[in-house]
Amino acid sequence: MRKSNNLCFLLFFILITFSFNALAQSQFKISGNVIDSLKKPVEGANIRLITDQDTLRSNSDAKGNFVFTKVIRNKFYLSITALGYKPYASFYKIESSKKSSDLDPIMLKTESIRLNDVEVKVKVDPIKIKKDTIEYNAGAYTIRENDKVEDLLKQLQGIEVDDKGAVTAMGKKMTKLRVNGEDFFTSNVEDYIRQLPADIIAKLQVIDDYGDEANFTGIKTGTPQKMLNLVTKPGMDKGVFGGMSVNSATNNAHNLGTNGSIWKKTKQIGFGGRYGITNNEFAQLNNGALKGNIRDKISKEFSVNGSYDFSNGTSKSIQSNYVETFNPQGTINDLRESANNSKSLTNNINLGLNGATKKNYFNASLAGSLADTRNDAFSTSNKTGYIKQDLNSNSGSRNSNPDLNGSINWSRRLANNKRSLSMGFNFGSSAGNSNSTINDIIRYYNETTNVLVKDSLLNRLVDNNTSNSNFGGNIQFSNSLKKTDDSSGYSFINFSYRFSVSRSRNLQTTTVTNPLGNSFVVDSLGQDYVSNFINQNISIGYNTNSNRISYNFGLNFSPSIIIGKYQNTGQELKNYQLNFSPSANLSYQIKDNGNLTFGYNGYTASPDFNKLQPVRNNNDVQNLIIGNPDLKATSSHTADLSYNKFGLKSGLSIMAGLSGSFAINSVVSNTVFLRDTLNSLKQQTTYENVNGIYNIGANYSLNKRMLDNKLSLSINGIVAYSHNVFYTDNVLNRSSGINVSNAFKFNLNQKKYAFNTSASYSFSSNTYSVMNQNIKNVQVVALSGSASWIPGKRFRINASASKSLNFGYSLYAGNPLLVNMGLNTSFLKGNKLLFSVQANDLFNQGALFSTSITNNSISENRTRFISRFIQATLSYNLSQFGGKKGRLDSNINAEE
Numbered sequence: 001m002r003k004s005n006n007l008c009f010l011l012f013f014i015l016i017t018f019s020f021n022a023l024a025q026s027q028f029k030i031s032g033n034v035i036d037s038l039k040k041p042v043e044g045a046n047i048r049l050i051t052d053q054d055t056l057r058s059n060s061d062a063k064g065n066f067v068f069t070k071v072i073r074n075k076f077y078l079s080i081t082a083l084g085y086k087p088y089a090s091f092y093k094i095e096s097s098k099k100s101s102d103l104d105p106i107m108l109k110t111e112s113i114r115l116n117d118v119e120v121k122v123k124v125d126p127i128k129i130k131k132d133t134i135e136y137n138a139g140a141y142t143i144r145e146n147d148k149v150e151d152l153l154k155q156l157q158g159i160e161v162d163d164k165g166a167v168t169a170m171g172k173k174m175t176k177l178r179v180n181g182e183d184f185f186t187s188n189v190e191d192y193i194r195q196l197p198a199d200i201i202a203k204l205q206v207i208d209d210y211g212d213e214a215n216f217t218g219i220k221t222g223t224p225q226k227m228l229n230l231v232t233k234p235g236m237d238k239g240v241f242g243g244m245s246v247n248s249a250t251n252n253a254h255n256l257g258t259n260g261s262i263w264k265k266t267k268q269i270g271f272g273g274r275y276g277i278t279n280n281e282f283a284q285l286n287n288g289a290l291k292g293n294i295r296d297k298i299s300k301e302f303s304v305n306g307s308y309d310f311s312n313g314t315s316k317s318i319q320s321n322y323v324e325t326f327n328p329q330g331t332i333n334d335l336r337e338s339a340n341n342s343k344s345l346t347n348n349i350n351l352g353l354n355g356a357t358k359k360n361y362f363n364a365s366l367a368g369s370l371a372d373t374r375n376d377a378f379s380t381s382n383k384t385g386y387i388k389q390d391l392n393s394n395s396g397s398r399n400s401n402p403d404l405n406g407s408i409n410w411s412r413r414l415a416n417n418k419r420s421l422s423m424g425f426n427f428g429s430s431a432g433n434s435n436s437t438i439n440d441i442i443r444y445y446n447e448t449t450n451v452l453v454k455d456s457l458l459n460r461l462v463d464n465n466t467s468n469s470n471f472g473g474n475i476q477f478s479n480s481l482k483k484t485d486d487s488s489g490y491s492f493i494n495f496s497y498r499f500s501v502s503r504s505r506n507l508q509t510t511t512v513t514n515p516l517g518n519s520f521v522v523d524s525l526g527q528d529y530v531s532n533f534i535n536q537n538i539s540i541g542y543n544t545n546s547n548r549i550s551y552n553f554g555l556n557f558s559p560s561i562i563i564g565k566y567q568n569t570g571q572e573l574k575n576y577q578l579n580f581s582p583s584a585n586l587s588y589q590i591k592d593n594g595n596l597t598f599g600y601n602g603y604t605a606s607p608d609f610n611k612l613q614p615v616r617n618n619n620d621v622q623n624l625i626i627g628n629p630d631l632k633a634t635s636s637h638t639a640d641l642s643y644n645k646f647g648l649k650s651g652l653s654i655m656a657g658l659s660g661s662f663a664i665n666s667v668v669s670n671t672v673f674l675r676d677t678l679n680s681l682k683q684q685t686t687y688e689n690v691n692g693i694y695n696i697g698a699n700y701s702l703n704k705r706m707l708d709n710k711l712s713l714s715i716n717g718i719v720a721y722s723h724n725v726f727y728t729d730n731v732l733n734r735s736s737g738i739n740v741s742n743a744f745k746f747n748l749n750q751k752k753y754a755f756n757t758s759a760s761y762s763f764s765s766n767t768y769s770v771m772n773q774n775i776k777n778v779q780v781v782a783l784s785g786s787a788s789w790i791p792g793k794r795f796r797i798n799a800s801a802s803k804s805l806n807f808g809y810s811l812y813a814g815n816p817l818l819v820n821m822g823l824n825t826s827f828l829k830g831n832k833l834l835f836s837v838q839a840n841d842l843f844n845q846g847a848l849f850s851t852s853i854t855n856n857s858i859s860e861n862r863t864r865f866i867s868r869f870i871q872a873t874l875s876y877n878l879s880q881f882g883g884k885k886g887r888l889d890s891n892i893n894a895e896e
Helices: 002-025 149-153 212-217
Strands: 029-033 044-051 057-058 065-071 073-080 088-095 101-104 127-129 132-137 159-161 167-168 172-181 201-211 227-233 236-247 253-264 267-279 284-297 302-325 332-356 359-383 390-413 417-444 452-480 489-512 519-521 526-544 549-568 572-590 594-604 622-624 634-646 652-664 664-673 680-691 693-706 711-728 733-750 755-769 774-792 797-808 819-827 832-842 848-854 857-863 869-881
Touching: 029 073, 044 065, 057 065, 127 634, 149 159, 149 201, 167 227, 212 332, 212 359, 212 390, 212 417, 253 869, 549 711, 572 634, 680 711
Parallel strands: 029 101, 172 227, 622 680, 664 711
Antiparallel strands: 029 065, 044 057, 044 073, 073 088, 127 132, 132 201, 159 167, 167 172, 201 227, 236 253, 236 869, 253 267, 267 284, 284 302, 302 332, 302 857, 332 359, 359 390, 390 417, 417 452, 452 489, 489 519, 489 526, 526 549, 549 572, 572 594, 594 634, 634 652, 652 693, 664 680, 693 711, 711 733, 733 755, 755 774, 774 797, 797 819, 819 832, 832 869, 848 857
């Protein structure tokens, strides 16, 4: 019996010992987060936690999070692998007294194949389409010697680059540039895509960006902007680039420019300057500019940035403008010629502080500008048709506009990242002073004989002083509806409140000089008023994100009030508004490399105070303006649907979109004709609210890639319909327009040569109810082609030609044939010295021509300039990336 008791005691002691040991071994909880170079979560990463006795396994969820709840040691190794990224391994030691530890975010780097003197040909996927990102693999496209990122972008489907370097993606302007997920210098897309070499780029990503704060909190609302992120090849995340160039052209245009940039990952220093002179019969320019910027990390979490820009210049230009206005009484034809001579001096400074930790996000910015401009203009207006008048106007003005604004934003994750709180404050102040001298001569003609009857001379001196100030703030709270370790995704409900208060003062004095030379102030041509605008926004929204789908929707309520007071008369104006608008966004990841996105947003805009004030504005002697204090706020609604898909095997990519918008209580003008003191006609404009303005459009792009992506055939186009409502002589009228455009493109890109051709057709038709369905049709047929040949490493020959056939314009547009040719050659080691000769418009048929439609008027514009000239450029380019060698081996073609 005694032995039995001893045995039981021994077994009990062993059991207690193992129990305590097991409890001691189960006391640690380890959690972490896996991100990529863009600081976006990496989903599905394989994670192993290794101690000296055990190995635990897990996978990261849709937010990149992972959790280990039974870790038996406070010392362990983490091993992480994910497709497309380099393996990660590191040793960790945590405090033994802590039961739970949250590791710092773990960043995975992209994986690459690096071989020497071996050509690696891999069947790469040119395009990867994700929920909010379209990713292009640079290795799938042709990159030639000295190509820049701009040249690479021109090969990508859905992306357009114009002559000035402005980039649009799927029809939307690219507003921000980043490299490896970090802000790059000034984020100027146009500037840096022309400086960065294409051969350092591994991937190009077009991202729907909701802002840094939204990426931190996960609350994405509103309409996203397009951001371009460049992912460099390994080791190419630092370098020095820039250079100096000088060019001279036969149109008497000469330019000198220099710029330099030092890039060491997070540290960026840049500077630049330019000076140009143009002096010919159509243009006189004398412009200079200086700029500098810096961006650097002052700690692990915080970075600072600053920039300064200075410009000074003079310009002279000549323009022709033809306006055709339809009216129940008859059509008014107005041919205008104008010559402008302006001088400007501007200064801009920007300062910023940004930081993010695991729990906090902070951003502060301060910007100031000072602009001083002077403009002298001479214009003539010859009206025929229903109104027969000539107006010669000679005016001079000087404006001074100081401006200062700033903002502070802070966000914090609460309660184990299940909640977040955001707050912000902004302010601004601006002022303006302008002095204008206006001399008008109006000639009146007999309506039947067209004989000059009389003329009228009016000389005015207008002094205008304005001041504006504003401040505002916001607060937002969000709460998670799922557990933080839920691998199916996350959902948030959020509440926000925003307010803004602004105050404006406008003092205008008009002095008139009569034919005898006597000057006097005319009270009816002046104004002195103060306006106060208070706007509030209360919103509630819901956000969710999972493996394949993410969406958000919300409701917004916006009460506002405008209070205006006229200092001279004491008269007050009050306008109250209560506006409501919804919003919704959806993004769905389709299998086999495709996505579907939908966005719907509503917003309201209170009418401008100048359109509310019931005071007569006689600044334009031929068009009086009177506001309407009873105007209501305009409620605008927009929706768009897009579909993108790329087939790796077929090489066929499809991009298509639908969009539409409509407005309630749109503010439109009501133009009536009055008899003046000389019994001639003049216009008076007031404002009214209308319904029935809407737009519908569709776009598509089909692209077929062949010969290892060297050859591409594409067809793209747009179809749009617009419907407008407006008043003419107090009668409600309508106008509608149809625009159709289609283009076929053929592109062949090889290492030694490239060939591109396109054929396009556009048609626009506009119908007006005021002229019994009068129709205005414009058609343009355009053929264009370009070619480049690289006979050797130091030579490149370029040629381009285009032919346009224009039908339906009132101004002479011609059918220009534009032919350009150029030769580039390089010298010195590394081809650093470049000399080029470019011949533009060999047949001298170029012109800048545009057309626009507003209500019942069609406006056609033509700018005169010298289009045929020869330009020679000599430039020295410094480009060294990733160390002394500064280039990857050119025969390496690997998927990153």
